């Protein structure tokens with residue numbers, strides 16, 4: 001059950017509601033927005049009596065019964081879509097947003113060339129890892145703060161928003177100073193300390209699906225971030241581990257409409273990690289547009305043959321330009337569909 005308080009309800013009025021909920025034996029988890037407080041009620045058993053009691057309180061705007069284990073991120077809590085605004089763009093709205101750039105930030109020259117190239121082709125956000133989760137401890141671990149500085153420089157030069165991975169709760173404050181969006185990698189989808197810390201970071205979070213994470217587990221992880229105070233979460237399908245070896249991961253394309261049925265949060269597709277092969281990236285990207293993703297996050301490198309990580313799945317700048325050009329008619333259809341959806345919503 002979720003309780004939405006009236007705007008500007010006083011502290012005392014909020015505490016009264018909490019008191020009633022606790023009286024019925026449930027736990028309270030509140031999100032304090034600038035204008036409004038939303039109280040999540042967690043516990044087992046039939047909530048009807050508690051719900052009726054709270055509904056009659058004058059300071060309460062609305063009470064919604066939510067049966068899913070994830071509450072704040074569910075469509076039952078908030079129909080429609082969450083739109084996340086940053087750096088003049090909107091994810092989850094009327095615009096299909098492409099994020100692109102190298103797997104790792106490797107040098108000033110590399111990230112600048114990548115940034116300028118992807119911006120020219122229509123990307124709105126620059127990706128690049130400064131802290132890298134590598135399977136081997138002997139592989140390149142990322143440029144760390146130097147890499148963050150280069151991302152900031154690339155943003156200043158091109159106007160692109162930036163996204164980078166955060167691997168540890170200890171690095172959250174540092175990384176939040178440098179970039180627009182905090183990426184949680186597949187290997188950290190259930191790093192609950194990190195998710196809780198990101199609830200307080202003040203930046204949107206892009207949460208990747210774990211290598212063997214179910215859709216429900218992905219939503220529960222998103223719930224951690226939202227329940228800890230940050231409503232701006234973007235979900236990312238990046239392929240899951242199956243018995244198939246032809247592709248690096250198996251792209252669970254149906255996860256995108258499945259998530260769109262379950263949550264109001266935006267969903268993007270990562271065709272690079274989902275396939276592991278650059279030749280497959282354009283086709284899978286098209287599928288992402290057609291199936292209703294809110295955007296893509298694509299690996300692009302000015303010289304993929306020299307990339308320190310993930311070169312085989314990275315497009316070069318010309319390949320990215322071609323892909324973006326070929327995606328245009330699909331994105332035009334996507335925009336028409338979104339407009340239709342918005343009109344249907346207004347018509348009720």
Ligand code: PEP
Pocket residue numbers: 103129133184185186187208238270273
């Ligand atoms: C990445 O984006 O480079 C990355 C490490 O992705 P994932 O966490 O999906 O493996």
Ligand code: MN
Pocket residue numbers: 103104273299309310
């Ligand atoms: Mn990568």
